[in-house]
Amino acid sequence: MAARVRPLLAVAAVLLLLCCCCCCYGGAAADAVAESCDAIRDFVDVSFCASRLRSVPGAAAADRHGHLLMAADLAAASGASARDAAAAMARGAEGPGGGGGPAARDALEACGILYGAASVPALRLLRGYAAARSWGAARALLPLTGQAGIGCDAALAGAGSAAAAAGMAGANREFDQLSTMATALLNKVS
Numbered sequence: 109m110a111a112r113v114r115p116l117l118a119v120a121a122v123l124l125l126l127c128c129c130c131c132c133y134g135g136a137a138a139d140a141v142a143e144s145c146d147a148i149r150d151f152v153d154v155s156f157c158a159s160r161l162r163s164v165p166g167a168a169a170a171d172r173h174g175h176l177l178m179a180a181d182l183a184a185a186s187g188a189s190a191r192d193a194a195a196a197m198a199r200g201a202e203g204p205g206g207g208g209g210p211a212a213r214d215a216l217e218a219c220g221i222l223y224g225a226a227s228v229p230a231l232r233l234l235r236g237y238a239a240a241r242s243w244g245a246a247r248a249l250l251p252l253t254g255q256a257g258i259g260c261d262a263a264l265a266g267a268g269s270a271a272a273a274a275g276m277a278g279a280n281r282e283f284d285q286l287s288t289m290a291t292a293l294l295n296k297v298s
Contacts, residue, residue, distance in 0.1 A: 141167050144175040148292035157289055173238075176293035180235035183286035184228050187256055190279035191223035194260065197275050208269035215267035219260035219276060227256035227283070231290065243298035250291055257284040 145157035161167045164178045198216035201208045208215075230252035237246035257280040264273040 139168075140170060140172075141175065144172045144293065144296075147172070147296050148289065151292040152285060152289045156285055160286065160289070172293065173241075173297050176238055176290065176297050177235055179286060179290040179293050180231050180238065183253070183283065183290045184231040184235065186279070186283045186286050187223045187228040187231060190256070190260070190276070190283050191220050191228060193279050194219035194223065194276060197272060201269075201272065208267065208272045211267040212264075212269035212272040215260075215263040215269065216272055216276070218263040219256070222256040222259045222263075223283075226252050227254065227287065231287065234290070234294070238294060238297070243294075246294055247298065250294070253291065254284065254287040257281070257287070 141158050141161045142154075145152070145154045145161065148157065160182055161175055161178055164182070167175065167178060170178065194216045198213050198220060201210075201213035201216055230249045234246045234249040234253055237243075237249070260276055260280050261273070264276060267273075
């Protein structure tokens with residue numbers, strides 16, 4: 109009987125060991141995206157952060173530094189899209205049904221300049237410095253990275269064109285959230 113019990117005990121011990129290893133090390137893997145977004149919850153909506161990062165291939169396996177690089181790429185792409193939208197709206201601002209006249213056109217051109225000459229290039233540079241872990245250089249760009257959305261909203265409010273402001277509101281908000289994500293992740297990583 110003892111000869112039968114020992115192999116059974118050995119099998120039970122192996123199963124117990126496997127069960128413990130799976131539960132502790134391989135069972136529920138940590139969600140890196142959720143952890144990165146939770147770390148910046150004071151600055152960015154966690155569900156927005158997670159949905160945007162998860163839209164990037166490789167985000168699930170990336171660390172917080174990788175998520176910073178992804179957020180900078182997302183913000184730069186959003187800013188480039190907003191720049192293009194502002195330029196298109198500016199071209200049509202004075203035409204029939206354009207809604208706004210010269211003041212709206214000027215405000216939309218200002219939006220395009222803010223995105224195209226300040227925030228988008230600054231985000232691209234920030235991303236390069238962050239990739240190289242050159243934190244001082246990356247931080248030096250922070251005053252420029254988020255200004256386009258805020259400045260565009262201000263320019264449009266001053267122009268008095270509700271149509272132009274409404275046309276850019278979504279793009280400005282998306283950009284503000286993404287640039288804030290990149291900034292907050294930079295602050296957590298560096």
